[in-house]
Amino acid sequence: MRTQVGIIGAGPAGLLLSRLLALRGIDSVVLENRSREYIEARVRAGILEQHTVDTLTEAGLGDRLRREGLEHRGIHLQYPGTRHTLDFPELCGRTVWVYGQTEVVKDLVAAQLDGGPPLLFDVSDVRPEDVDGDSPRIRFTHADGSPQVLECDVIAGTDGFHGVSRPVVADADGRLWERTYPYAWLGILADAAPATDELVYAWHPEGFALYSMRSPSVSRLYLQVDPADSIDNWSDDRIWANLSRRLSLDGWDVSTGPITEKSILPMRSFVSAPMRRGRLFLAGDAAHIVPPTGAKGLNLAVTDVTLLATALTRFLQEEQTDLVDAYSDTALRRVWRCTHFSWWMTSMLHRSGDDFDAQLQLAQLQRVCSSEAAARELAENYTGLPIE
CATH class of the missing domain: 3.50.50.60 (FAD/NAD(P)-binding domain)
Incomplete structure (x- = not known):
């Protein structure tokens, strides 16, 4: 040949x-x-x-x-009591799909x-x-x-x-x-209509959570877990309870449904x-x-x-x-x-270290949520920098 x-x-x-x-x-x-x-x-x-x-x-x-x-025209950044939206077209003129x-x-x-x-x-x-x-x-x-x-x-x-x-x-x-990170993602696919218009990246004292989607009827969600953990330790009920707790916001709830796939991904x-x-x-x-x-x-x-x-x-x-x-x-x-x-x-988003580290993470999140320059830096990188 x-x-x-x-x-x-x-x-x-x-x-x-x-x-x-x-x-x-x-x-x-x-x-x-x-x-x-x-x-x-x-x-x-x-x-x-x-x-x-x-x-x-x-x-x-x-x-x-x-x-x-x-x-998608942006993402939501969340920490307890606060959900802040970054508008990508407004910040950098681009979107993601x-x-x-x-x-x-x-x-x-x-x-x-x-x-x-x-x-x-x-x-x-x-x-x-x-x-x-x-x-x-x-x-x-x-x-x-x-x-x-x-x-x-x-x-x-x-x-x-x-x-x-x-x-x-x-x-x-x-x-x-x-670089091997001291945490992993437990990811699921669920037959559940997404309860959010944009992805939610959530910092929580118990660990990171991400609310994503694959279609108007399928949600893709993640939880921070120990990399040595086993998927056998995570029943569907336990997964939903943790997602609900880490993504909690007054007046808003996670949409649940049958979980069709779940796995643990090392970071x-x-x-x-x-x-x-x-x-x-x-x-x-x-x-x-x-x-x-x-x-x-x-x-x-x-x-x-x-x-x-x-x-x-x-x-x-x-x-x-x-x-x-x-x-x-x-x-x-x-x-x-x-x-x-x-x-x-x-x-910035994954819990590790002690309470001092947690306060540093929250300070960084609050900076991104309050500074247009910091938010633009995230938006430009997330939507993709120009190719040389």
């Missing part, structure tokens, strides 16, 4: 990269070690920055997003299989080779059991933290920064640098992970592949190396900005 860009991993980063390259006349093949059913069922992020929505729309993937997604990553992947897969570049599911034994030379290749085993070799001009590693691409880059004097950050080795380029979770508090994970992946698609097009069509040479540094500047924002939001 022969292609210009071999893409390892059919998450949103890999699929969108393939789509963007195809629109610019660049051939690719996407390899995925899971089934279509598996990748379309993974529940992940749900907040899309303005740039992400614009990118998907320009790539011909915006119809269902615009029809079924929910545009609630549209689950699961739905983004479904849209991307459908487009890929409808006359798009090859997308191979259930492959195994994937190995990128000769990435330091001019003719890299990917060895893998096809779903039918036959060994295959995919000859490429370049390889994109979009296969996540546990994939095969990141270690290849790290082996060439790469560096990894990591951590990692950044791997560089994001390139020779002709192997990393994007998305293969290069960085952020805690979900700042809603940056999927959006960072979209930014990565937007930059990478432009750089690879210039390289493969014009034989110019300036953008591919700058890719890692350019992407990492935004990665660290978003990593800082995610850390800041997480540190």
Whole structure:
């Protein structure tokens, strides 16, 4: 097999990269070690920055997003007795959309299989080779059991933290920064109409809570829990009682309903640098992970592949190396900005430490709620900073 860009991993980063390259006349093949059913069922992020929505729309993937997604013009910040609204269009002229990553992947897969570049599911034994030379290749085993070799001009590693691409880059004097947080999120999906117009980020003495949604009839909610806790310890009644207590506000109640999914998500950050080795380029979770508090994970992946698609097009069509040479540094500047924002939001809202720390958190929240400059800083970062 022969292609210009071999893409390892059919998450949103890999699929969108393939789509963007195809629109610019660049051939690719996407390899995925899971089934279509598996990748379309993974529940992940749900907040899309303005740039992400614009990118998907320009790539011909915006119809269902615009029809079924929910545009949001702000968020509510809450601490006991107070709920304050940040109006994003007023503060920075942008909005965000609630549209689950699961739905983004479904849209991307459908487009890929409808006359798009090859997308191979259930492959195994994937190995990128000769990435330091001019003719890299990917060895893998096809779903039918036959060994295959995919000859490429370049390889994109979009296969996540546990994939095969990141270690290849790290082996060439790469560096990894990591932060594990002392708390986790217990997340649920519930068949309950949201009781709020915008997301509620709530600080509470017992721990953080987030009220989000996936549709006019489905709520997505989170509770701060101990990372060593087990989902078996959390009955539906206990979950609703904690959500009601942490999100309580006079004259307002949480909408309850059947819980259809629940899980515990550890909170951590990692950044791997560089994001390139020779002709192997990393994007998305293969290069960085952020805690979900700042809603940056999927959006960072979209930014990565937007930059990478432009750089690879210039390289493969014009034989110019300036953008591919700058890719890692350019992407990492935004990665660290978003990593800082995610850390800041997480540190401000999650209970840890003693009562002194709690008062510092409340002081920061009160500052954001009372200062237009502080509120604008949050709004600009949350809705997405411009891409270089």
